[in-house]
Amino acid sequence: MGSMKKSSVVLLLLLSFFLFSAGNVVEVEGKWCEKPSGKFKGSCFHNANCANVCATEGFPSGICETFRCMCRRQC
Template sequence: METMRKFFPAITVVLLLVVATEAMAPGQSGRPCETKSLRFEGFCMVEDNCANVCRTEGFVDGRCSTFVRNCICIKPC
């Protein structure tokens, strides 16, 4: 029981740090937010072209959608 009293404050501090870290980064779910590019014209066939246009729009990256071939811009949520 005495050893539990010694470790309790350390365990409490670690748990508080974990909770504080989670509270400081709300909305960071690990998945990217995606939206259709407003400036890309035509069918998206080359991912690099899409990514370059998305970067000019302020996004991190871009990719071509699978079926409709739209340019999809990507940023962290």
């Protein structure tokens, strides 16, 4: 029973390591510059809606941050 307990602990530690390391994504391409959208009206809840409005403003991307639509492009 002791060896089974040790292998369970090792398996749990390995699984935890993979789960925590998967969240650490490094952006290699470069930094993102953000600007609040000038055309988005209301509170921002869906990134797709924000991205569509930002596209009309000449930005390739847009995301919701604290209910505001932020237009993004690589610096």
